[in-house]
Amino acid sequence: MTTTYGPTTGTAASTTDTRGPLHGKVALVTGGSRGIGAATALRLAREGADVAVTHVNGKEAAEEVVRAVEALGRRAVALRADSADADEAAGAVERTAEALGGLDVLVNNAGIGVLGPLDGLTLGDVDRVLAVNVRGVFLASQAAASRMTEGGRIITIGSCMAQRVPGPGGTLYATSKSALTGLTKALARELGPRGITANIVHPGPVDTDMNPADGPYAAGQAAMTALGRFGTADEVASTVAYLAVADYVTGAEFAVDGGHAA
Numbered sequence: 001m002t003t004t005y006g007p008t009t010g011t012a013a014s015t016t017d018t019r020g021p022l023h024g025k026v027a028l029v030t031g032g033s034r035g036i037g038a039a040t041a042l043r044l045a046r047e048g049a050d051v052a053v054t055h056v057n058g059k060e061a062a063e064e065v066v067r068a069v070e071a072l073g074r075r076a077v078a079l080r081a082d083s084a085d086a087d088e089a090a091g092a093v094e095r096t097a098e099a100l101g102g103l104d105v106l107v108n109n110a111g112i113g114v115l116g117p118l119d120g121l122t123l124g125d126v127d128r129v130l131a132v133n134v135r136g137v138f139l140a141s142q143a144a145a146s147r148m149t150e151g152g153r154i155i156t157i158g159s160c161m162a163q164r165v166p167g168p169g170g171t172l173y174a175t176s177k178s179a180l181t182g183l184t185k186a187l188a189r190e191l192g193p194r195g196i197t198a199n200i201v202h203p204g205p206v207d208t209d210m211n212p213a214d215g216p217y218a219a220g221q222a223a224m225t226a227l228g229r230f231g232t233a234d235e236v237a238s239t240v241a242y243l244a245v246a247d248y249v250t251g252a253e254f255a256v257d258g259g260h261a262a
């Protein structure tokens with residue numbers, strides 16, 4: 001008989017239940033219409049979860065993700081919720097719980113990258129990046145923490161630039177992503193007694209609309225990794241899926257970066 005590892009026991013369990021280790025769980029993936037978020041939504045659904053995805057402009061793309069999740073036999077919902085808006089960032093948690101019956105896994109994925117020389121960054125750039133990448137994550141995590149029960153999982157997508165900034169132009173983006181490491185560790189300490197974990201995944205260069213593998217700076221980014229290539233959204237999603245079931249991992253940083261930080 002083959003065995004697998006159960007989501008709550010951490011011990012070998014029978015595979016007679018083929019519905020997946022996240023069967024019966026509800027996940028919210030912010031920014032789930034494209035890229036890493038869409039891949040994560042699908043991966044969690046393959047592991048058995050029902051999934052809500054947020055978007056801001058990509059309604060059709062989000063609805064496509066919903067159809068793909070439903071094709072796997074799971075429930076799904078697309079929510080327009082701008083992470084830059086405080087009410088919408090927190091409200092997505094409640095809307096997910098209302099639509100799908102609770103919340104077990106929050107994936108803070110929505111993010112924007114504004115790169116460029118320090119003296120070219122405007123106050124508007126600073127406010128927008130911090131609102132989406134930091135404040136929205138804080139508020140969604142706060143709302144999720146008040147909703148979740150034992151076994152809850154908060155998984156945040158940071159960046160390799162929170163660990164190592166390989167050149168100029170990253171002040172604002174690196175500031176925002178580094179803040180998420182502090183948030184994650186503090187959440188782990190605060191929510192640990194309730195059996196809720198918080199972890200952060202730091203992708204390296206990943207081929208998405210935000211950072212296409214054939215973009216003008218791609219070759220330089222690939223060269224900075226030990227593996228010499230971009231990653232795929234699925235490669236990040238598989239680590240998120242692991243963290244969604246891992247019991248004894250919290251406050252941890254996971255580099256999925258091809259060795260960018262090595």
Ligand SMILES: NC(=O)c1ccc[n+]([C@@H]2O[C@H](COP(=O)([O-])OP(=O)(O)OC[C@H]3O[C@@H](n4cnc5c(N)ncnc54)[C@H](OP(=O)(O)O)[C@@H]3O)[C@@H](O)[C@H]2O)c1
Pocket residue numbers: 030031032033034035036037054055056057058059061081082083084109110111112113132157158159160202203204205206207208209210211
């Ligand atoms: N790609 C990389 O190389 C890389 C590396 C390190 C870290 N990351 C991080 O990984 C995460 C995902 O990046 P990605 O490369 O998959 O990006 P992407 O291809 O640009 O996709 C971004 C996703 O976030 C959504 N989004 C953007 N602004 C939003 C807002 N204000 N409110 C709600 N949703 C919003 C987008 O929705 P719409 O479709 O509605 O626009 C889309 O679903 C980000 O946090 C990013 O910083 C990416």
